[in-house]
Amino acid sequence: MEHQVTIWLGHIRRAIAAAEQRQAEQQRGKERRPAVPDWIVELGIGQGAPPMEVHAGSCHAAGRRRRTIDRDEARRMLTEGSRSRTHCNSDRKLRILN
Numbered sequence: 001m002e003h004q005v006t007i008w009l010g011h012i013r014r015a016i017a018a019a020e021q022r023q024a025e026q027q028r029g030k031e032r033r034p035a036v037p038d039w040i041v042e043l044g045i046g047q048g049a050p051p052m053e054v055h056a057g058s059c060h061a062a063g064r065r066r067r068t069i070d071r072d073e074a075r076r077m078l079t080e081g082s083r084s085r086t087h088c089n090s091d092r093k094l095r096i097l098n
Contacts, residue, residue, distance in 0.1 A: 036057045036058050037057035037068035037069075038056075038057045038068075038070070038071060038074075039054065039055070039056065039057055039068065039069045039070065039071060039073070039074040039090070040054070040055040040056075040057055040059065040062050040066045040067070040068055040069065041053070041054055041055070041066060041067055041069050041073075041074070041077060041082070042054075042055060042062055042063045042065060042066050042085075043065040043066060043067065044065075045065070050082075051077055051082050052082065052083065053082060053083045053084070053085045054069075054074050054077050054078050054082050054083070054084055054085065054090045054091075055085045055087075055088050055090055056085075056088035056089075056090050056093055058088070059085055059087055059088035059090075060087065061085060061087040061088070062085070071094070074090065074094055075094050075096060078090065078091055078094060078096050079096060084096075
């Protein structure tokens with residue numbers, strides 16, 4: 001009986017250690033994750049294609065072809081004809097009226 005208790009305690013200790021390690025790895029991942037940008041421009045397909053849409057940095061609808069931009073560049077792109085993404089209302093957030 002004592003041997004079984006020792007085996008179970010070993011299993012429990014290993015499970016606790018594995019859970020603590022996963023938690024520490026998740027915390028390190030959160031700390032190393034880059035900050036969410038304020039603004040994103042979704043780029044067109046092909047070299048030299050014009051930018052397509054301006055998104056807020058946290059917009060879930062932004063495509064894979066994108067780059068971060070600052071507030072001034074986002075405002076400039078919207079006033080020069082790039083579309084505002086309806087999901088994140090980037091034009092309203094930048095206070096640009098149609």
